[in-house]
Structure formats: structure tokens, C-alpha cells
Amino acid sequence: MxxxxxxxxxxxxxxxxxxxxxxxGPLNFAAREGYEFPILFTALDPTVPQAYGVFxxxxxxxxxxxxxxxxxxxxxxxxxxxxxxxxxxxxEEIIEQIEKLG
Amino acid sequence: MGTVFRRNKKGFLAISFVAGLLxxxxxxxxxxxxxxxxxxxxxxxxxxxxxxxxxxxPTPVPTATTVSKPVQAAATVSEPVAxxxxxxxxxxxxxxxxxxxxxxxxxxxxxxxxxxxxxxRGKQPVLVVFYRAxx
Numbered sequence: 001m002x003x004x005x006x007x008x009x010x011x012x013x014x015x016x017x018x019x020x021x022x023x024x025g026p027l028n029f030a031a032r033e034g035y036e037f038p039i040l041f042t043a044l045d046p047t048v049p050q051a052y053g054v055f056x057x058x059x060x061x062x063x064x065x066x067x068x069x070x071x072x073x074x075x076x077x078x079x080x081x082x083x084x085x086x087x088x089x090x091x092e093e094i095i096e097q098i099e100k101l102g
Numbered sequence: 103m104g105t106v107f108r109r110n111k112k113g114f115l116a117i118s119f120v121a122g123l124l125x126x127x128x129x130x131x132x133x134x135x136x137x138x139x140x141x142x143x144x145x146x147x148x149x150x151x152x153x154x155x156x157x158x159x160p161t162p163v164p165t166a167t168t169v170s171k172p173v174q175a176a177a178t179v180s181e182p183v184a185x186x187x188x189x190x191x192x193x194x195x196x197x198x199x200x201x202x203x204x205x206x207x208x209x210x211x212x213x214x215x216x217x218x219x220x221x222x223r224g225k226q227p228v229l230v231v232f233y234r235a236x237x
Contacts, residue, residue, distance in 0.1 A: 008229065014222055017231040018209065038217050040209035051205035054232050063232040070204040070228040074220060094229065101227055 005036060007091055011098040013069075016040060020049055020063040054081055067094065071101050204230065 015037040049055035049063035057064040065082035078097040208218040
């Protein structure tokens with residue numbers, strides 16, 4: 001994901017990463033990977049992932065790996081919801097969708 | 103005399119209605135054994151039950167569709183078939199919204215500060231990413 005950061009920055013999109021892990025996971029991960037976009041945490045409160053319909057799809061109490069592209073009107077114009085553990089979303093696909101916003 | 107005649111007319115209508123129902127019932131009973139032997143009695147018993155059920159419990163669609171063929175063969179009631187026709191489009195045709203308002207949230211960031219999704223409205227698009235630690 002970090003590799004795609006520069007390409008995504010060029011599109012002017014704001015990335016908000018949301019972790020539903022406990023705090024230790026994303027803290028260590030962000031420090032290790034040097035993420036430059038905000039990593040938000042839910043502190044195990046499932047309200048937000050539930051609102052997006054991605055909570056506990058695998059029965060492990062975590063959010064599924066998913067992305068939602070929200071346009072400037074606040075509407076979800078594209079989404080990719082992880083249906084398995086190895087769900088992959090490619091940066092090219094995301095950038096293509098962002099460019100559709102114009 | 104006129105009133106008696108009217109009563110008789112009402113009585114005649116009621117009797118003919120009941121007679122019609124009886125004829126239908128006999129028709130159902132006689133049709134199914136001819137078509138499918140001994141097991142046809144069970145099939146003949148099911149359509150009448152289904153004809154009573156739809157108003158109270160329309161949910162068991164699969165059973166309604168499987169039993170609807172015997173009902174058509176007996177040509178007694180067309181309503182169950184019409185109801186399944188109404189139900190099927192509802193189940194099959196589930197158009198997803200092209201654009202849906204993203205649920206707003208305000209969450210703390212591990213780097214400090216709080217982010218609210220709607221703050222970006224009218225400014226720039228947002229890619230909301232739910233991630234897992236190993237992703």
C-alpha cells in the first residue's frame with residue numbers, strides 16, 4: 001500500500017486507514033512501515049466497520065480488508081470488500097476509479 | 103311473496119356457491135390420483151394447504167414454487183402463482199444503489215488528532231481503508 005501512496009497522492013485523494021485491531025498492532029505496524037497517512041483506530045468498537053458492512057465477515061471480530069472511495073459529495077462511488085483473507089486491491093484499480101471522479 | 107323469492111334467490115346463490123366449491127374439491131381429488139397414482143393424494147392435499155397459507159405466511163417461497171405446478175394442473179386457484187410472480191422479482195431484482203452516502207465517522211488517529219470523514223466533503227475525495235495488520 002505504501003508503494004501506491006505516491007501515485008495516490010497525485011490524484012489528490014485523502015487516505016484514511018482504519019484499523020480494527022487492538023492498538024498494539026497498528027502502532028507497531030505503522031512505525032515499521034512508516035505510513036504517512038492517518039491511521040485511525042476504533043479501539044475494538046465495531047460501530048464504524050459495522051456501518052460499512054465489513055465487520056466480522058470472517059468471524060474473527062475484525063473488519064474485512066476493504067476500501068471505499070468517497071467522492072467530494074460524501075458518497076461511496078466505488079468499493080472493494082475483502083471476501084477472503086488474501087483479498088488484494090491493486091493501486092491501479094483504485095487510481096482508475098479516482099480518475100473517474102474527474 | 104317478493105321477499106320470499108329474494109330469500110330463495112340468496113339461498114340459491116349460496117347453495118350454488120357451496121356446490122361449486124364441492125365440485126372443485128371433487129375435481130381436485132379426482133385429478134390428482136389419475137395423474138400420479140397413490141402419491142398423488144399427498145400432492146392433492148398440499149395445494150389446498152398452500153391456498154390457505156399465502157396470506158398468513160408468504161415467506162416459504164421455495165415450497166410455494168414447487169407446489170405451484172400441481173395447483174396449475176388442477177386449475178383451481180391462480181392467486182398463489184400470481185403471488186410467486188410478485189415475490190420472485192423482489193428476490194431476484196436487488197438493485198444496489200449506484201451511489202450511497204458514506205456513513206460518517208470521527209475516529210482518533212494513532213499519530214494524534216481526530217479525523218471526521220464529513221470534514222473532507224466538498225474538498226477532496228477520501229479513500230477509506232479498513233485494513234488488517236498484515237495487509
